[in-house]
Amino acid sequence: MNYHWNWGVFLQEAxxxxxxxxxxxxxxxxxTLAVSCLAWVIALAAGVLVGxxxxxxxxxxxxxxxxxxxxxRNVPLLVQMFLWxxxxxxxxxxxxxxxxxxxxxxxQFAAAVLCLGLFxxxxxxxxxxxxxxxxxxxxxxxxxxxxxxTAQAYRHVLLPMALRIVVPPLTSEAMNxxxxxxxxxxxxxxxxxxxxxxxxxxxxxxxxxxxxxxLIYVAIAMSANRAMAWIERRVAVPGYIAGGGR
Amino acid sequence: MAMIExxxxxxxxxxxxxxxGCTTRVEKGDVVVVCGPSGSGKSTxxxxxxxxxxxxxxxxxxxxxSVAARGTDLTRLRSRVGMVFxxxxxxxxxxxxxxxxxxxxxxxxxxxxxxxxKALALLERVGLRDQAAKHPGQLSGGQxxxxxxxxxLSMDPVVMLxxxxxxxxxxxxxxxxxxxxxGLAREGMTMMVVTHEMGFARQVASxxxxxxxxxxxxxxxxxxxxxxxxxxxxxxxxxxxKVLAH
Amino acid sequence: MTDLDLGVIATALPYLWxxxxxxxxxxxxxxxxxxxxxxxxxxxxxSGTRPxxxxxxxxxxxxxxxxxxxxxxxxxxxxxxxxxxxxxAERPPAVGAERTAIVTFILFEAAYFCEIVRAGxxxxxxxxxxxxxxxxxxxxxxxxxxxxxxxxxxxxxxxLTQTIVLFQDTSLVYVISATxxxxxxxxxxxxxSRLVEMYLFVALVYLAICLLLSQLVRRLQRRxxxxx
Numbered sequence: 001m002n003y004h005w006n007w008g009v010f011l012q013e014a015x016x017x018x019x020x021x022x023x024x025x026x027x028x029x030x031x032t033l034a035v036s037c038l039a040w041v042i043a044l045a046a047g048v049l050v051g052x053x054x055x056x057x058x059x060x061x062x063x064x065x066x067x068x069x070x071x072x073r074n075v076p077l078l079v080q081m082f083l084w085x086x087x088x089x090x091x092x093x094x095x096x097x098x099x100x101x102x103x104x105x106x107x108q109f110a111a112a113v114l115c116l117g118l119f120x121x122x123x124x125x126x127x128x129x130x131x132x133x134x135x136x137x138x139x140x141x142x143x144x145x146x147x148x149x150t151a152q153a154y155r156h157v158l159l160p161m162a163l164r165i166v167v168p169p170l171t172s173e174a175m176n177x178x179x180x181x182x183x184x185x186x187x188x189x190x191x192x193x194x195x196x197x198x199x200x201x202x203x204x205x206x207x208x209x210x211x212x213x214x215l216i217y218v219a220i221a222m223s224a225n226r227a228m229a230w231i232e233r234r235v236a237v238p239g240y241i242a243g244g245g246r
Numbered sequence: 247m248a249m250i251e252x253x254x255x256x257x258x259x260x261x262x263x264x265x266x267g268c269t270t271r272v273e274k275g276d277v278v279v280v281c282g283p284s285g286s287g288k289s290t291x292x293x294x295x296x297x298x299x300x301x302x303x304x305x306x307x308x309x310x311x312s313v314a315a316r317g318t319d320l321t322r323l324r325s326r327v328g329m330v331f332x333x334x335x336x337x338x339x340x341x342x343x344x345x346x347x348x349x350x351x352x353x354x355x356x357x358x359x360x361x362x363x364k365a366l367a368l369l370e371r372v373g374l375r376d377q378a379a380k381h382p383g384q385l386s387g388g389q390x391x392x393x394x395x396x397x398x399l400s401m402d403p404v405v406m407l408x409x410x411x412x413x414x415x416x417x418x419x420x421x422x423x424x425x426x427x428x429g430l431a432r433e434g435m436t437m438m439v440v441t442h443e444m445g446f447a448r449q450v451a452s453x454x455x456x457x458x459x460x461x462x463x464x465x466x467x468x469x470x471x472x473x474x475x476x477x478x479x480x481x482x483x484x485x486x487x488k489v490l491a492h
Numbered sequence: 493m494t495d496l497d498l499g500v501i502a503t504a505l506p507y508l509w510x511x512x513x514x515x516x517x518x519x520x521x522x523x524x525x526x527x528x529x530x531x532x533x534x535x536x537x538x539s540g541t542r543p544x545x546x547x548x549x550x551x552x553x554x555x556x557x558x559x560x561x562x563x564x565x566x567x568x569x570x571x572x573x574x575x576x577x578x579x580x581a582e583r584p585p586a587v588g589a590e591r592t593a594i595v596t597f598i599l600f601e602a603a604y605f606c607e608i609v610r611a612g613x614x615x616x617x618x619x620x621x622x623x624x625x626x627x628x629x630x631x632x633x634x635x636x637x638x639x640x641x642x643x644x645x646x647x648x649x650x651x652l653t654q655t656i657v658l659f660q661d662t663s664l665v666y667v668i669s670a671t672x673x674x675x676x677x678x679x680x681x682x683x684x685s686r687l688v689e690m691y692l693f694v695a696l697v698y699l700a701i702c703l704l705l706s707q708l709v710r711r712l713q714r715r716x717x718x719x720x
Contacts, residue, residue: 003573070706073706075702076661078663078664078674082691083692083695086691087688090688091688179557179558182560185561185667210565210569218554218557296625321625324627324628325628326628333617335617336623337623339642349627353628
């Protein structure tokens, strides 16, 4: 293949002035992590709530929770991103007026965080539901037998065990979230993949740029794995589900 | 020439010695019952005969062909050794008839018509001809094991291996399987049978092998094994007193 | 709130349909190709040959650690260069976003399907392999006639679910300006300044199709559960 590698490109100055390309990549990584972290907080809170509601007695709450999951799971992430960024302000004129004066980056960031947070919440909800369902029936009955209310049973008995069970699947959801955050480049957010493509377009050193981004994503994936293995060990219950080891 | 000949067969799993210098011969027409406490290596021993369990030391020959030698065509050797498993291992996605014809067609290159005729004759023999079109999951355990015996016989084996053929069965189904095996033995089939069914051993065995901790402790004629217990090793006496107690 | 102009959608329908047809083509090709290569990768990962198993595992883990968007960019620039290398042409051939996307999705999905097929193969009890070997079936025959048919039956719902995910993920070819369903809608939306109508329409179409398909998978799963 006729490709001339030029690894020095990262040290060159970018046309935006005053910064070198490697600094732009690092700034992109910063946005990737910032979006992912905030979205993870939303996803975890909403996901645990919705997942729990899917298992409570009755019809209304589980039904609403199921609708939430289906809605966010069955529309492509890219389309959801467009809906939050392009369509929502059109439907809410006050929001549009507010955004007209704001820095576009703020709007991109907010749309990306909300979009990724709610998209991921549906997936977490499914894991939490599966975790609660996997608990023996007797647990619920035993909690009722000692006089706990339904809410107390969830708070003190069911969720503590279910959440431990879902730690491994949540690891992969966290990694999926970081990878999915690259979709935010379609609304102009200058995250890592955005910066890599930009570097390629300016310098024609596409493969150097993509290699750098790839290595960063792989490094993130590997450290996320380590971190979750550590959490798994910390929260392991003796005598139950294999603590940390696989 | 011996049908099966084992010399100094040893096998390790890491540091654990599963088989320890096992040596024995099975002549044509012999029915050898292998017994011993669980974990004594009985199943591992008979699985070395058709190469399902590799071993590190010693030699196994079937009809003069060395199992572990480099040049041996293992699939050819296996097609001449029938095996019946504890958990039947019928192929659940195929009908009973297909279970009997698959290897006939694919390994022995018999025509569909020839394989079908052979299969139906064998099903007739084990009393299950009317079940030919069913899937294994629709049969009782005893019926499945009879099909499994017919499947092994469909390859016209020179030796039959049985690995605890009745220990996964409900008690009322044990005899229907043993009856088929007794019939085979009476016709002069060479058999090696891992079982705790001492009644079967008394009825048709020519020799009994008793194993303990990977070693062949006793290898004697049936009458000596059951008739002169005081001459047996302490471990064999202990084992016999337990299995014969009821 | 702006007034919705549904006429925009009606006039654009033929163009949208062309985009949608490409989305379907991409989904089906990537699913079939991905399952084929994914099965080969799974067999490699489970093979006793260490270098082969390691190479397959490395490929799968790499693909699964990197965002699909980045993979799409990689192949968009890589495929013409590889073709140039093969044909020895003077300049990289113009392959087009639509065709590079097909290559990309087959190779990307192979990594995900590999893990599904691997789990499916491992769900078949070892005794089945022993029984097949005891009858004299060789490795290839055992896999083809005994293990894979059972594995595929066990994993059919998961394969279909992954295909629904794939159907949604193909929308990301938007980033290389391929004209799939979303790409077609985005082009109309920008030309006519009708973002609200177009994107809501696209969202509803995906929602309806994916809901229907996932209901079908669920029904299939329930039926499979009864048979076993």
